[in-house]
Ligand SMILES: Cc1ncc(C[n+]2csc(CCOP(=O)(O)OP(=O)(O)O)c2C)c(N)n1
């Protein structure tokens with residue numbers, strides 16, 4: 164059985180690091196893991212995705228439409244942009260945080276205000292919380308990725324692994340404490 | 353030990369394990385991380401070369417001198433380096449020589465979708481294609497061995513999904529192979545016609561031996577499953593095929609993809625009921641198999657355009673298999689890439705955007721985004737270097753056709769060193785009164801901030817001599833009075849320079865000098881500084897929005913600046929006619 168996790172968001176939100184911590188953890192669990200990311204224009208405010216697949220044996224690094232067991236969105240409207248990748252009865256994790264794109268900023272397009280309402284109607288099992296705010300309270304908005312990762316780990320039921328150890332392995336020493344803290348809060352969401 | 357690695361990391365590791373001592377590259381997605389990772393190994397001399405042709409040539413020199421040498425580039429880079437490729441094929445290798453081409457099916461960040469497998473038969477070099485990270489590591493070691501044993505350069509071909517996908521890799525230790533002796537041998541290494549004629553015959557002979565190898569190498573292998581469907585495939589397409597068919601098909605997996613293994617193909621084709629070829633982009637394998645007189649199905653059902661994925665293959669074989677999908681009734685706004693807040697490219701594009709009769713031949717880099725609204729400046733983008741040279745063609749035709757207008761050509765600093773210099777030489781030599789704008793942001797930004805000849809640092813972070821763009825421009829012969837060096841954050845000075853350039857009737861150069869806003873030291877220097885819009889003074893004329901800075905937005909009918917995003921470049925402040933934009937934070 165292969166599980167598929169799709170991370171989506173906007174350049175600069177720490178998505179790649181979050182998926183890196185996840186894959187290192189999964190490797191420790193003994194899973195075969197593949198992860199695919201698209202670089203390129205990401206840094207300039209475009210939308211970013213990474214795909215993580217794990218199981219006994221994984222061939223393709225790509226997740227197809229309607230195949231993601233969990234879609235993890237670091238930004239609110241990106242969750243909608245990628246919703247067609249969510250498997251029927253899959254789970255959705257959404258950071259309740261809005262990043263306006265240039266067309267929205269200059270008033271050419273609008274940021275939708277009915278996302279929550281539509282999510283409710285859809286019957287999708289979702290968690291919506293403001294990880295950015297939580298991370299700011301922890302002391303650094305950049306740790307939002309660990310808050311979100313914590314919530315993902317919980318919904319995958321993988322809490323028992325030594326994630327603190329994985330975070331220690333992947334992150335620079337001076338950032339470990341604050342990120343571990345953020346991750347723990349995520350685990351309780 | 354097992355580690356999760358991207359294909360690019362695994363290639364670097366494999367090169368290190370193989371005893372490689374020399375590596376050169378010019379950055380380009382999706383190849384860039386190969387050299388960035390190799391540079392972390394002390395044992396390997398590494399360099400960013402000014403362009404791909406130089407990278408291949410220095411690697412050729414290193415190989416002939418006796419080192420295991422590697423060079424890496426994105427697919428279009430191999431076009432730039434095609435000249436040395438075709439002749440080093442004749443000269444062969446002394447120390448193993450591996451040339452890596454990272455292709456980009458789907459064009460995630462490229463201007464075209466060329467399939468560089470076609471280079472191998474054209475240049476007559478052996479080709480190897482890994483299909484995951486483990487193979488990237490293993491095959492690179494094999495590539496060095498084969499290169500030395502058969503006296504051939506190896507084209508090592510990967511694609512975006514191989515380069516940037518991560519998988520589990522089993523690590524080994526480095527094997528020191530040292531340096532092979534170099535002996536002067538003009539018949540082998542001096543390709544004058546007389547020697548080349550002899551060499552060409554030898555190359556044809558070598559290809560026969562390599563074909564023999566291709567039939568026997570473990571890189572080409574058959575995996576038997578159900579024999580109703582037989583699939584010939586290579587690279588990441590193999591993974592997609594396995595994902596779709598599992599044991600319900602048999603596979604001929606090609607890892608050594610030039611020369612192709614005739615015998616193996618024939619045996620496989622005979623055993624299976626129906627033969628299919630699954631490959632991305634060009635029908636490279638398919639055409640070859642058909643040329644052998646073997647019937648197979650490929651591009652009839654598998655698309656040529658774009659990258660593949662398991663769903664495309666599933667649909668090709670079994671028809672529409674769409675899963676039930678969620679769809680929310682929400683209008684999703686677009687999210688195009690934009691120049692960062694505080695990007696030094698903004699000022700000059702803003703200044704140029706005021707002229708309606710300027711034609712802007714652009715180039716590749718962050719500044720390609722000068723084409724986007726609200727700036728809308730750029731008219732053309734072809735390839736690296738064409739920012740200057742295409743301007744010359746435009747200018748000559750505009751003059752012959754008696755059209756009004758001024759031609760501005762844009763290149764970045766890295767692009768100028770890469771292939772902009774020759775264009776500028778042409779402008780002076782053939783007296784073309786274009787304006788060449790060199791956007792010196794002190795870094796190769798687009799591909800993720802690599803050093804270049806103008807930054808004063810090497811790939812290993814060592815301090816080196818700065819190649820001064822201004823001196824080059826002068827040396828080429830642009831007259832002193834036709835050069836302006838401006839800070840693009842100083843809008844007035846920038847507008848002056850554009851005006852002078854616009855009115856000039858001789859070749860003209862504007863150099864904009866200001867480091868990329870994402871460089872760490874720049875970010876540090878400006879942290880805590882930002883601008884605010886004084887709502888009492890703001891007349892909502894929205895002129896500041898025309899700079900296209902993503903830190904400025906309309907919220908609740910007010911124009912505001914997001915202080916977390918603002919980079920304090922002050923460009924918006926300078927365009928505001930009502931002095932409504934004021935300094936905030938610790939400015
Ligand atoms: C032949 C070729 N090699 C490499 C690339 C990849 N590439 C695209 S833009 C770019 C560098 C641009 O750097 P610079 O000119 O300094 O502009 P900046 O992005 O810093 O604004 C590179 C290497 C390419 N498109 N073509």
Ligand code: SF4
Nearest residue numbers: 692695718797868869
């Ligand atoms: S990375 Fe640098 S050069 Fe590129 S858009 Fe951002 S500020 Fe401009």
Ligand code: SF4
Nearest residue numbers: 694901918919922924
């Ligand atoms: S000063 Fe103005 S233009 Fe510059 S980054 Fe800040 S908001 Fe954008």
